[in-house]
Amino acid sequence: MGRPPCCDKSNVKKGLWTEEEDAKILAYVAIHGVGNWSLIPKKAGLNRCGKSCRLRWTNYLRPDLKHDSFSPQEEELIIQCHRIIGSRWSTIARKLPGRTDNDVKNHWNTKLKKKLMKMGIDPVTHKPVSQVLSEFRNISGHGNASFKTEPSNNSVLTQTNSAWEMMRNTTMSHETYFNNSPMIFTNPGSSEIQTTPFHFSNHSNHLLNGTTSSCSSSSSSASITQPNQGTQAPVTNFCWDDFLLSDPVLPQSSQKQVVGSSATSNLTFAQNEHHFNRQAECSSQKIVSDPSRSASSFVDEILDKDQEMLSQFPQLLNDFDY
DNA sequence: AAGTCACTCAACCGCAGGACG
DNA sequence: GCGTCCTGCGGTTGAGTGACT
Numbered sequence: 363m364g365r366p367p368c369c370d371k372s373n374v375k376k377g378l379w380t381e382e383e384d385a386k387i388l389a390y391v392a393i394h395g396v397g398n399w400s401l402i403p404k405k406a407g408l409n410r411c412g413k414s415c416r417l418r419w420t421n422y423l424r425p426d427l428k429h430d431s432f433s434p435q436e437e438e439l440i441i442q443c444h445r446i447i448g449s450r451w452s453t454i455a456r457k458l459p460g461r462t463d464n465d466v467k468n469h470w471n472t473k474l475k476k477k478l479m480k481m482g483i484d485p486v487t488h489k490p491v492s493q494v495l496s497e498f499r500n501i502s503g504h505g506n507a508s509f510k511t512e513p514s515n516n517s518v519l520t521q522t523n524s525a526w527e528m529m530r531n532t533t534m535s536h537e538t539y540f541n542n543s544p545m546i547f548t549n550p551g552s553s554e555i556q557t558t559p560f561h562f563s564n565h566s567n568h569l570l571n572g573t574t575s576s577c578s579s580s581s582s583s584a585s586i587t588q589p590n591q592g593t594q595a596p597v598t599n600f601c602w603d604d605f606l607l608s609d610p611v612l613p614q615s616s617q618k619q620v621v622g623s624s625a626t627s628n629l630t631f632a633q634n635e636h637h638f639n640r641q642a643e644c645s646s647q648k649i650v651s652d653p654s655r656s657a658s659s660f661v662d663e664i665l666d667k668d669q670e671m672l673s674q675f676p677q678l679l680n681d682f683d684y
Numbered sequence: 685a686a687g688t689c690a691c692t693c694a695a696c697c698g699c700a701g702g703a704c705g
Numbered sequence: 706g707c708g709t710c711c712t713g714c715g716g717t718t719g720a721g722t723g724a725c726t
Contacts, residue, residue, distance in 0.1 A: 378694070378720080400711070416712075417695065452714060463714070468693050471716095 374403075374411045379418055383408055387419055421464045428460030432469050440466055441474060445488040 390406035396419065400412035408415060421427075432440075436458055443454040451463035451470075458466065478485040484494045 376696075398711075411696090413697090413712090414695075420713095421694070449715065464694075467715075472692055 373409070374414070375409045376411075376414070379422075383410065384418070384423060387415055387423055391419065391423075421462045424462075426460055427462065432461075432465075432473075436461070437469075437474060440470060441478070441488075444470065444474075444485075 386406045386408050387402070390402060394405070396402075396416075399416040402408070402415050403410045403412050406415070410418075439457060440454060443457060447453055449467070449470075451467040455461050455463040455466045475485040478488070479491075482491050483489065484491050487494055489497075
């Protein structure tokens, strides 16, 4: 006994929508409003599945939708949100006026994921790929240098999925946390979107390590519940800096710099991308040009590169010109 | 010019959950 | 409590298109 199909699929049209079909939906909704999509195709004179009509409306025809490309601010916000709640696209889309879950999902899959990977950041965990590999080795008991993995980003992602999912399932309700967070602000009468600052910090590190952010030096008041403290997480005045403060990935000196510099806290995704690209270029040149390197393994190369980046991070932060 | 490849994005699919009788 | 219907969601697919050879 399965669920009966929502409509007779053999008799409904599929594929791209025509202008006439769009016009029919628009005309119907303008008069009757939305509701009971299973009846709308018949009433609007469309040979389409109700589900398809709803999708067309919500993803394309809705008058409040934006059809232009994503702004850097929107991209930053998507990355921030994804780091906290993962692929809950509808929740993320609600933070972006005029964007649908489908838009956000597509943009993530086609652009943002690649950008992060290009910068050496695992788009699943939002950690440096080298750290993900290192943690995986610890988790899987392959703590020695003889551990080998395929030199592919996909393999890294696959290997870290289980840890990531476990982490998400055993910690606070990210969505509750997320939905209480004032992350996006739109100026009245302006289409300009403001977002909270973006950092390459790792919220997930708190969760993986089971440590709580100790933000006594910070004026913000976000509270993160430890996994062993239950799942209640009343959160107010969310601030991304709180994640950065105790980020074990960053050198402490870098973190202090960030705390002490409001300018640094305005680091944007685009700026980060630029610097990560520069770092990657410099690192790769060094690796290639250094004949003393034995290139023992792909993993070692990445770990070395990451160490290089970390050691240079304070300088990196100072490089930003605001 | 033609063929191939990579990318984008609209649309589809199946599942889950809520509402309701 | 159970079954049905509807809606929402996330993953996936494939047509269209541009870049490249």
